[in-house]
Amino acid sequence: MNTELETLLVKAVDGLLTPDEQARLDAYLAEHPEVGEALEDDMAIKAITDGWAQRIQADADIEPPRPSGPARVVLGTGMVLVVGAVTALMGFALWMTLRDPAVPMLVRAAVAAGAAGAAGLLGYVVKVRLRSLGRDPYREVDR
Amino acid sequence: MLAAVSDDLHGRLQEALPRAYVAAFRILGDRDEARDACHEAAQRALGAARSYDSGRPFYPWFHRIVKNCCLDRLSAKKTARAREVEVGDEVSDAPGAEALLMGDQKAQALARAIRSLPEELRAVIELRHFQDASYADMAEILAVPEGTVMSRLYRARQRLREALADDPAFSRPEAPAGGAR
Numbered sequence: 645m646n647t648e649l650e651t652l653l654v655k656a657v658d659g660l661l662t663p664d665e666q667a668r669l670d671a672y673l674a675e676h677p678e679v680g681e682a683l684e685d686d687m688a689i690k691a692i693t694d695g696w697a698q699r700i701q702a703d704a705d706i707e708p709p710r711p712s713g714p715a716r717v718v719l720g721t722g723m724v725l726v727v728g729a730v731t732a733l734m735g736f737a738l739w740m741t742l743r744d745p746a747v748p749m750l751v752r753a754a755v756a757a758g759a760a761g762a763a764g765l766l767g768y769v770v771k772v773r774l775r776s777l778g779r780d781p782y783r784e785v786d787r
Numbered sequence: 788m789l790a791a792v793s794d795d796l797h798g799r800l801q802e803a804l805p806r807a808y809v810a811a812f813r814i815l816g817d818r819d820e821a822r823d824a825c826h827e828a829a830q831r832a833l834g835a836a837r838s839y840d841s842g843r844p845f846y847p848w849f850h851r852i853v854k855n856c857c858l859d860r861l862s863a864k865k866t867a868r869a870r871e872v873e874v875g876d877e878v879s880d881a882p883g884a885e886a887l888l889m890g891d892q893k894a895q896a897l898a899r900a901i902r903s904l905p906e907e908l909r910a911v912i913e914l915r916h917f918q919d920a921s922y923a924d925m926a927e928i929l930a931v932p933e934g935t936v937m938s939r940l941y942r943a944r945q946r947l948r949e950a951l952a953d954d955p956a957f958s959r960p961e962a963p964a965g966g967a968r
Contacts, residue, residue: 654944658915682945
């Protein structure tokens, strides 16, 4: 089988024939129906593998891990504002609760313990975040 | 300038990730592992944005990163598969890889036939049928001329056809006796 025909058959299976190539292939197949049967078999195989690939992709739900530069600025600023506002409000509420003599001592102790725990957790997250800042753990790409 | 490069790369990544996921899944045979490998590969690609030559096709470059990530994961698991570095030799034997997708005998027979192909022919099937790589990208990834890609693809499909010819699941229905087609 010649190279040009092989190329036509490969492209036909992949659905990439130009109209001119399609016409040439049709003319050949009219004289060689056995090649047409082989082509049908190849197309059937391709349809099955296409189905697999589509099912794998549909299952993926893959998104790039980082948004673009401007979007990162918007997201970062928004996050800082929200965290700052929540921290200020919680701090104020905590301060008022601890200072209020009408609140039972047990409740004040529980609130203080919760606040200390939350502060510890927040501190740990900030520490980890600061450590990883500016580092690229995947510098080596090509090997 | 850097932001523009990053946005361009981000767009190309978004386009390539579904195909890369299929490649990773075919190598690793596990959804979560494949997803993690793709995320890791995307991070590596974004981290290496400066080294990417935008004049060259993106998918072969990213495919290489994905492959490295997958091999790292296999290597971490200390499986024998980690030593196989060629594209066509990377299809997972893990039950999840095929069993997840194939409920019928026809698909199972085809999966067996693909696995039985020689490495260089299996590589072109993996790239074209599962990753929808263009002929030019395949030539770049496999480091062969495009004509060789076409020739291998033709031979691979011929081998598959021959391997499946005797399989009952793929047999053509008999034409009615004396009837015209």
